[in-house]
Amino acid sequence: MRSNVIVVAAGLTLAVGLGLPRAAVGQQIADTDGSVRVLVSRLQLEPYKATIKGLTQFGDRRQGTTRNRDAVDWIEAQLQAVGCSSTERVTYTHDPQPGGDGRRGLGRTRPALNPTEPTLTGGRIGRNGNGPGGSSIFGYRRPTGVERDPMTQADEALRALNTEEPTNGERTEVFCTKVGTINPEEMYIIGAHMDGHGFGEAANDNGSGTAIVMELARIFNAPDVRTARSVRFALWNNEETGLDGSRAYVEQRRERQGLESTPGSGRYPEPRWLGMIQHDMMLFDHGAPGPDGVVSRHQRLEADVNIEFQSSSDMADESRDLAFVFKAASDAYATDYPATVGPHMTNTDSTPFMNVVPSISLRENERGMQIGAGWDPHWHQPTDLYRTFTDDDFRLGLNAAQTTLAAIAQLVDATIVGR
Numbered sequence: 001m002r003s004n005v006i007v008v009a010a011g012l013t014l015a016v017g018l019g020l021p022r023a024a025v026g027q028q029i030a031d032t033d034g035s036v037r038v039l040v041s042r043l044q045l046e047p048y049k050a051t052i053k054g055l056t057q058f059g060d061r062r063q064g065t066t067r068n069r070d071a072v073d074w075i076e077a078q079l080q081a082v083g084c085s086s087t088e089r090v091t092y093t094h095d096p097q098p099g100g101d102g103r104r105g106l107g108r109t110r111p112a113l114n115p116t117e118p119t120l121t122g123g124r125i126g127r128n129g130n131g132p133g134g135s136s137i138f139g140y141r142r143p144t145g146v147e148r149d150p151m152t153q154a155d156e157a158l159r160a161l162n163t164e165e166p167t168n169g170e171r172t173e174v175f176c177t178k179v180g181t182i183n184p185e186e187m188y189i190i191g192a193h194m195d196g197h198g199f200g201e202a203a204n205d206n207g208s209g210t211a212i213v214m215e216l217a218r219i220f221n222a223p224d225v226r227t228a229r230s231v232r233f234a235l236w237n238n239e240e241t242g243l244d245g246s247r248a249y250v251e252q253r254r255e256r257q258g259l260e261s262t263p264g265s266g267r268y269p270e271p272r273w274l275g276m277i278q279h280d281m282m283l284f285d286h287g288a289p290g291p292d293g294v295v296s297r298h299q300r301l302e303a304d305v306n307i308e309f310q311s312s313s314d315m316a317d318e319s320r321d322l323a324f325v326f327k328a329a330s331d332a333y334a335t336d337y338p339a340t341v342g343p344h345m346t347n348t349d350s351t352p353f354m355n356v357v358p359s360i361s362l363r364e365n366e367r368g369m370q371i372g373a374g375w376d377p378h379w380h381q382p383t384d385l386y387r388t389f390t391d392d393d394f395r396l397g398l399n400a401a402q403t404t405l406a407a408i409a410q411l412v413d414a415t416i417v418g419r
Contacts, residue, residue, distance in 0.1 A: 059202075
């Protein structure tokens with residue numbers, strides 16, 4: 001049986017910076033009163049699935065549309081309903097040049113590249129080009145891109161829901177905060193982007209990550225839960241256009257960290273950032289495409305949660321150590337799938353934070369080498385539907401939620417009143 005502890009291998013300065021007690025450096029942080037175990041047990045598969053299903057009522061939630069704005073309103077109402085009533089909005093303007101959603105090259109496909117010549121060592125396949133974020137792609141890959149033709153969606157009702165195209169202008173995104181009882185001026189940010197595209201339901205990209213954040217908001221904001229430090233639950237908009245929503249948050253709020261609303265009030269609109277944890281595409285780890293470009297219909301036996309940091313960031317060492325805190329939490333509390341740590345975090349909403357604060361991303365696959373090589377054939381496609389995924393897939397997302405919940409609960413010293 002696994003012991004419910006996190007092993008901290010970080011140095012003294014880092015450990016204290018992440019919110020770990022000095023006495024815990026190089027030691028095991030035990031779940032002394034069982035609070036973490038109880039909190040993790042409150043994560044259940046059916047509520048997680050129901051939250052994803054609720055998000056799919058708004059189609060692909062493409063930014064700049066009515067369905068996106070309705071989804072933001074729905075998310076805010078759900079957060080308030082579970083007790084995270086301190087909801088706020090970040091407002092910004094998205095005004096890209098004509099010719100797409102604003103991200104350079106958006107909509108292009110990366111062609112399949114399957115070498116016919118043997119490798120230098122006589123193998124059949126080998127290095128298959130350079131992926132984004134410094135990760136090299138090995139093996140077969142299939143084309144990737146964004147579906148732009150609504151007629152590829154066979155479901156007429158869903159096609160009609162997704163018909164409206166984006167218009168430039170004001171955007172909003174919502175977050176709420178669990179205020180710490182001892183150190184309210186310090187905060188971890190748990191994030192996911194709620195927008196999608198591709199004329200499906202954006203169930204995986206990124207209903208799966210959004211549902212994790214919303215489920216964790218529900219659990220941390222239960223009436224019997226206390227945290228020493230603050231936790232913010234943020235649902236970014238405009239990720240698919242180039243991380244515009246998370247960039248707007250960093251630009252507007254970075255300089256406000258740790259400032260009281262009025263001196264001596266004990267209220268901190270923007271607590272000092274201790275770490276940023278992003279969740280983006282959490283369900284599908286079916287392995288690599290074969291030489292025919294086909295990906296298995298089943299979750300692979302080696303499926304795992306990928307915890308990534310960016311080795312080229314200014315906070316690489318601190319982010320790496322935060323990632324291994326999460327790896328230890330997975331080892332102690334995840335029920336079905338393990339976690340691995342990798343150095344190629346890229347193209348996700350933790351990127352605008354990564355040079356400012358320790359930042360990591362949880363994903364279904366390694367972003368550059370695996371997702372970039374077409375390991376998820378539903379990525380930005382009309383087939384990104386709730387019904388596409390099985391309980392084995394949904395459990396992978398649930399295990400990511402278990403990992404984040406267990407790690408953050410210990411980092412913010414969460415307790416259950418009465419234990």
